[in-house]
Amino acid sequence: MNQADSWNKVKENLQKTQPQHAYATWFEPLVCIGLNDKSLVIEVPNQFFFEWIQSHYKEVIRTEVVKLYGEAVVVKYTVSPEGSEGAVTPTIKKGVEKADLPINRNLNINNKYTFSAFIEGTHNQFAKAAALNVSKTPGQQSFNPLVIYGGVGMGKTHLLHAIGNKISKDNPQKKIVCASSEKFTLDFISSIQKNKTVEFSNSYRNADILLIDDIQFFQGKEQTQEQFFHTFNELFQAGKQIVMTADRYPGEMIGLQDRLLSRFKSGLSVDIQPPDFETRVAIVMEKAEINGLKLPYDIIELIGLHIKNNVRDLESTIIRLLAHSSLSNREIDYELAKKVIKERMGKSVVSDLTIEEIIRRVSIITHVSEKDIVSASRKMEIAEARQVSIYLCREILGTPLVSIGMHFGGRDHSTILHACRVVEKKSKNDQRISTLVGELKNELSFAMN
Numbered sequence: 371m372n373q374a375d376s377w378n379k380v381k382e383n384l385q386k387t388q389p390q391h392a393y394a395t396w397f398e399p400l401v402c403i404g405l406n407d408k409s410l411v412i413e414v415p416n417q418f419f420f421e422w423i424q425s426h427y428k429e430v431i432r433t434e435v436v437k438l439y440g441e442a443v444v445v446k447y448t449v450s451p452e453g454s455e456g457a458v459t460p461t462i463k464k465g466v467e468k469a470d471l472p473i474n475r476n477l478n479i480n481n482k483y484t485f486s487a488f489i490e491g492t493h494n495q496f497a498k499a500a501a502l503n504v505s506k507t508p509g510q511q512s513f514n515p516l517v518i519y520g521g522v523g524m525g526k527t528h529l530l531h532a533i534g535n536k537i538s539k540d541n542p543q544k545k546i547v548c549a550s551s552e553k554f555t556l557d558f559i560s561s562i563q564k565n566k567t568v569e570f571s572n573s574y575r576n577a578d579i580l581l582i583d584d585i586q587f588f589q590g591k592e593q594t595q596e597q598f599f600h601t602f603n604e605l606f607q608a609g610k611q612i613v614m615t616a617d618r619y620p621g622e623m624i625g626l627q628d629r630l631l632s633r634f635k636s637g638l639s640v641d642i643q644p645p646d647f648e649t650r651v652a653i654v655m656e657k658a659e660i661n662g663l664k665l666p667y668d669i670i671e672l673i674g675l676h677i678k679n680n681v682r683d684l685e686s687t688i689i690r691l692l693a694h695s696s697l698s699n700r701e702i703d704y705e706l707a708k709k710v711i712k713e714r715m716g717k718s719v720v721s722d723l724t725i726e727e728i729i730r731r732v733s734i735i736t737h738v739s740e741k742d743i744v745s746a747s748r749k750m751e752i753a754e755a756r757q758v759s760i761y762l763c764r765e766i767l768g769t770p771l772v773s774i775g776m777h778f779g780g781r782d783h784s785t786i787l788h789a790c791r792v793v794e795k796k797s798k799n800d801q802r803i804s805t806l807v808g809e810l811k812n813e814l815s816f817a818m819n
Contacts, residue, residue: 376438377402377410383434389699395662396427396696403448410435411446420447422693478548479538479581483531489656489681491649494525497640501529501613505536508544508579508611513638515602515612517585519619520642523682526615529642530581533613537579547577551587555594571597575604582614585634589625599630606633645681647730650674653681657688669707671734672813675727676711687714725763725777728814732759735810744778758807760786761793766814 384397399419404411412431414420423431424447435445485505490498497518504516518526534546549557554574561570574580580601588595605612616623619641620634645653651674658665677683690710695702733740738755745752756778763774764786771783778786796803 493643523680
């Protein structure tokens with residue numbers, strides 16, 4: 371029995387003993403990449419997979435392997451190079467040939483971070499355009515250095531690696547050095563300890579493209595800043611492209627040398643803002659597809675409505691949803707999605723909700739534009755959507771009547787109170803209005819239940 375056939379036998383046995391959904395999620399993606407008398411090496415898609423297998427299915431897999439191979443064979447795991455960014459791949463012990471293991475030819479650049487995989491919206495359009503431009507003509511324009519800045523999980527690192535991937539594809543002869551500020555610092559410290567400062571300098575200063583992530587962590591490290599200053603100057607004067615990311619605009623950083631800040635600000639600085647609602651929905655769709663989930667649109671919209679801060683939060687919510695579903699052997703439905711969002715955000719779900727979000731949601735459900743809802747139009751369908759929006763603002767958020775009136779075209783408090791009373795009355799006597807209001811209240815205020 372060869373390697374592939376024997377591993378397929380293990381998977382067949384797992385399929386018989388494990389719930390269908392759990393097998394499809396956690397066992398089907400596993401690939402055997404190495405086998406000898408002492409070790410069986412299994413490749414997992416990413417670090418999260420590895421941790422989940424270790425926590426929940428390690429012994430299950432071990433049991434089936436022992437049945438087929440005996441006690442002498444030890445199960446080892448390795449993370450796929452495409453999913454290994456920011457993760458430490460489990461160590462593979464002796465007994466497995468290197469040829470059997472996946473080879474990542476550029477360990478510093480994550481292959482999955484490409485421009486095609488980057489979801490574009492109004493919040494990141496300019497940053498993406500600048501990054502794409504730099505990747506096409508590195509070092510040949512005024513966009514040098516390029517600094518991409520923004521909050522955590524906004525996609526800065528994605529764009530940084532996308533630049534590296536495109537240049538590597540289009541110009542394979544170019545030497546690309548990609549590192550975090552922490553790695554740069556540790557490399558520098560190590561070079562001092564080993565008396566290899568020349569080698570350290572050459573490893574960075576011989577680059578055609580230098581990609582540095584999170585430059586804010588240079589703050590307070592005087593010697594490291596000195597080294598980076600000279601590295602920066604040498605590359606810049608030689609016409610080499612420099613791209614950096616940061617959590618804020620360089621001019622706002624404290625603890626960096628003025629001359630270094632001056633260099634950072636000499637090129638182009640572009641920011642990435644939190645994604646808008648439409649972009650968040652697109653991101654959820656993309657991340658769900660990547661994770662093999664087919665989510666109904668109402669669940670996608672629910673996640674996009676409440677998880678607002680960054681792309682990473684959206685992705686972690688999808689993973690949580692997948693984990694909950696697998697662990698409890700439960701289909702993903704609206705109620706499970708609500709539960710996951712509650713766990714993810716807690717009390718902030720309601721506090722984070724705004725009048726604008728309520729108007730947006732009513733607009734989607736009623737097919738009346740947001741502009742019309744806050745207008746002076748008295749058309750029946752528009753007036754109804756407006757009254758429902760006002761009622762929900764009062765009922766869910768508890769917003770004062772005067773404040774609600776200001777958001778709805780400057781209407782006075784008596785008009786706002788009248789709208790609330792109209793909806794309350796219709797909700798008791800009109801099944802259509804009752805269903806509409808009930809659906810919206812359930813979606814927008816589920817954290818209060």
